[in-house]
């Protein structure tokens with residue numbers, strides 16, 4: 001059979017994954033096209049007054065991919081390579097992820113093409129508020145609920161919440177999730193994605209009969225997701241031998257101490273590179289390390305047709321969204337590498353975002369134990385459904401996850417019917 005090579009872009013990968021699920025489900029061409037097409041995609045200009053008095057005009061995006069099952073949900077990314085196609089792909093993945101996790105949301109995503117590290121805190125605040133103001137007609141607790149993603153954090157969410165509330169004239173805590181606790185954030189949200197990654201990884205170890213205490217892990221990306229995933233996995237007995245950030249990685253075959261690395265960064269270090277007692281390695285080297293489990297937790301498209309043959313990990317748990325391109329996926333499948341897909345593995349973030357929104361809407365807050373228990377229930381249910389379908393249908397975990405997510409959204413469309 002001829003191999004059809006995709007472009008390797010996030011959008012291309014997302015469309016291939018949808019196409020495979022649509023084919024498996026026997027969806028007709030019209031419904032397939034409806035599921036592929038973003039419901040709304042908006043580009044906004046974000047003029048920013050720099051601290052030196054100059055004016056810079058940035059470009060921002062928000063895509064609501066699908067709203068059939070509920071309000072849009074998805075992060076906001078500040079990164080120089082952010083563009084409309086990337087945001088469309090990330091929004092589509094959110095649609096399937098929410099459906100797979102059993103959360104009553106559609107999928108959305110947003111971002112600004114900018115390097116936030118080059119802006120002062122005041123500049124970041126002005127940029128965020130202007131971007132949020134442009135989105136006011138589109139977002140809201142019942143319309144579309146942003147959250148943090150690459151390059152954004154709790155403070156970013158606080159500025160968006162405040163800007164939105166100033167425009168509407170009342171405090172609307174439910175307009176964003178991933179907020180600080182002082183303004184309606186949820187206990188357990190900060191570590192939720194990483195905790196979900198740990199739960200998915202442990203489920204995969206159980207499924208493949210591996211002992212966590214005899215498992216080595218490499219993690220690409222030491223940000224909100226990667227750093228706490230490293231810590232939780234270390235605390236649970238795995239040996240985290242390598243982690244990296246945009247500047248490079250560190251390696252110690254005896255195991256790293258993630259808590260010490262997190263402290264090192266909190267005390268002002270700009271990168272994990274150079275941490276005492278470690279060897280330096282590149283991000284490319286990290287991906288190809290001889291470890292049991294690889295957790296990509298940085299950006300999409302890092303495992304491609306170029307390096308998929310050289311991946312030595314037996315299990316890949318996708319902390320990041322879209323780290324494996326569609327072509328690389330086929331190579332990994334042929335080589336018997338188990339991939340726990342993004343829409344399952346990092347679904348803990350949106351699960352606890354949903355819990356945060358539920359708490360905000362009820363103005364009644366839960367304990368961290370309650371949040372973590374409910375997170376575990378959702379993750380284990382979703383993992384079980386995916387593993388069961390993968391086994392019974394003889395498909396990959398990725399295919400199974402997409403089949404479940406896409407079928408639930410397709411069913412919502414068919415049940416609602418088409419207006420007018």
Ligand SMILES: NC(=O)c1ccc[n+]([C@@H]2O[C@H](COP(=O)([O-])OP(=O)(O)OC[C@H]3O[C@@H](n4cnc5c(N)ncnc54)[C@H](O)[C@@H]3O)[C@@H](O)[C@H]2O)c1
Pocket residue numbers: 148149150151152193220221222223224225226244245246247283297298299300319320321346347349350
């Ligand atoms: N934050 C969440 O709750 C959440 C939820 C689900 C999925 N995700 C996904 O997880 C991934 C990471 O998100 P995050 O919130 O941790 O972002 P973050 O900005 O907190 O951290 C990103 C990390 O990746 C590193 N990085 C950036 N560019 C890189 C490159 N070219 N090569 C190697 N490393 C690079 C950064 O230095 C940093 O360590 C993204 O794919 C995001 O969409 C995040």
